[in-house]
Amino acid sequence: MTTYITGYRDPFWSDPRVSDTFGRPIQRLKPRPPFVRTWQASSLRGEGFGSYAEKRVRVGDYGRVQRTSDLLTKIPTVKGFVGKKGWVPCCRPTAKLHTGAVDDFRNMAAAIKKDLGIDLKVTTGWRPHRWRDRAQYEAYLKKRFGSVKKGKKYLAFNSPHETGLAFDIGVGGLWPTSKTIAKQRKTKLHKWLVKNAWRFGWRPYKAEPWHWEHPVTYNVWANGPGAGPGGALVGVGLASLAAWLLLLRKG
Numbered sequence: 001m002t003t004y005i006t007g008y009r010d011p012f013w014s015d016p017r018v019s020d021t022f023g024r025p026i027q028r029l030k031p032r033p034p035f036v037r038t039w040q041a042s043s044l045r046g047e048g049f050g051s052y053a054e055k056r057v058r059v060g061d062y063g064r065v066q067r068t069s070d071l072l073t074k075i076p077t078v079k080g081f082v083g084k085k086g087w088v089p090c091c092r093p094t095a096k097l098h099t100g101a102v103d104d105f106r107n108m109a110a111a112i113k114k115d116l117g118i119d120l121k122v123t124t125g126w127r128p129h130r131w132r133d134r135a136q137y138e139a140y141l142k143k144r145f146g147s148v149k150k151g152k153k154y155l156a157f158n159s160p161h162e163t164g165l166a167f168d169i170g171v172g173g174l175w176p177t178s179k180t181i182a183k184q185r186k187t188k189l190h191k192w193l194v195k196n197a198w199r200f201g202w203r204p205y206k207a208e209p210w211h212w213e214h215p216v217t218y219n220v221w222a223n224g225p226g227a228g229p230g231g232a233l234v235g236v237g238l239a240s241l242a243a244w245l246l247l248l249r250k251g
């Protein structure tokens with residue numbers, strides 16, 4: 001892992017690579033359990049593991065990844081981008097995903113290629129935060145939707161994309177547009193994802209067939225997959241090893 005700042009740094013409390021709405025480092029009061037990815041842990045808790053079940057990645061639970069963070073890795077994108085009036089074909093923008101989810105993106109892409117012959121590409125992965133503050137957000141909702149209450153149904157203040165753990169698909173008939181949702185659900189790719197995405201840790205957002213998310217533990221999110229299983233688990237492992245050695249000696 002790269003060192004970002006010198007001196008003391010507790011990743012559970014503040015990290016210069018992630019910040020809140022106002023650019024301050026996240027101050028986390030409730031650290032997540034520092035071991036195994038949540039989607040693996042969820043199999044033990046029976047939270048829809050092995051099925052097409054939502055497990056949303058929220059900015060409120062993680063935080064936002066900053067643009068310059070080395071926790072973002074490039075992933076294959078389609079040519080063009082989603083503009084205000086829909087798809088704008090042009091260049092090849094850079095899409096990035098949190099490194100804690102990239103292996104599972106690549107593994108799933110390989111499986112899709114093998115099963116369907118489709119190269120998995122996205123329109124966007126990580127996105128920067130869109131609003132300067134709540135006031136600007138609410139002013140926009142009033143202008144566009146008539147009221148804040150109504151607007152909130154269509155446009156959230158925080159997007160899961162800001163965590164780096166979500167992407168929108170742009171191939172196989174999947175596309176980030178609500179106009180063709182029914183048609184998108186019938187594509188081979190979507191049917192494959194419904195059946196298989198969970199095997200790679202990818203979870204749906206059922207309202208948008210093109211949008212997929214990958215929950216990880218807070219430790220992996222804040223420090224990257226190299227953060228490993230976390231101190232607690234290693235500690236338990238060492239303790240049991242010591243007990244076992246002690247038993248051997250006694251025996």
Ligand SMILES: [Zn+2]
Pocket residue numbers: 161166167168210211212
């Ligand atoms: Zn999305």
